[in-house]
Amino acid sequence: MVNLPPSWTLVDFGFRKLGLHRISAAIGPDNASSIAVVDHLGMQYEGRIRDHVYTNGAWRDSRLYSVLASEWSFGAGVHTVAGRTPSRK
Numbered sequence: 001m002v003n004l005p006p007s008w009t010l011v012d013f014g015f016r017k018l019g020l021h022r023i024s025a026a027i028g029p030d031n032a033s034s035i036a037v038v039d040h041l042g043m044q045y046e047g048r049i050r051d052h053v054y055t056n057g058a059w060r061d062s063r064l065y066s067v068l069a070s071e072w073s074f075g076a077g078v079h080t081v082a083g084r085t086p087s088r089k
Contacts, residue, residue: 007037015069022069026052026062038065042072 014020026049027034043065051059 007041011041011067011072015072020069022066024064024066026064029061029063035063041067043067 011023014023023043024046025034025038025043027038029048044067046064046066049062049064052062053060
């Protein structure tokens with residue numbers, strides 16, 4: 001089960017209240033839960049960052065996702081990204 005409302009609230013706050021242009025997420029390739037959240041938020045996969053973070057004694061890759069303010073909107077209480085409504089699980 002994906003917990004979307006807190007994620008939506010956080011991204012919406014970044015765009016509406018902070019005036020951000022872009023929000024990105026760097027996620028470990030094996031972190032399926034976080035990847036599911038950004039997918040449901042409508043973030044776009046941009047690619048892999050090799051040796052991005054050093055944790056537990058080793059360099060690790062990250063998957064990079066982003067969403068732009070121009071892609072983010074709320075209409076009639078339903079969140080849409082680039083004209084589509086992410087599924088709610």
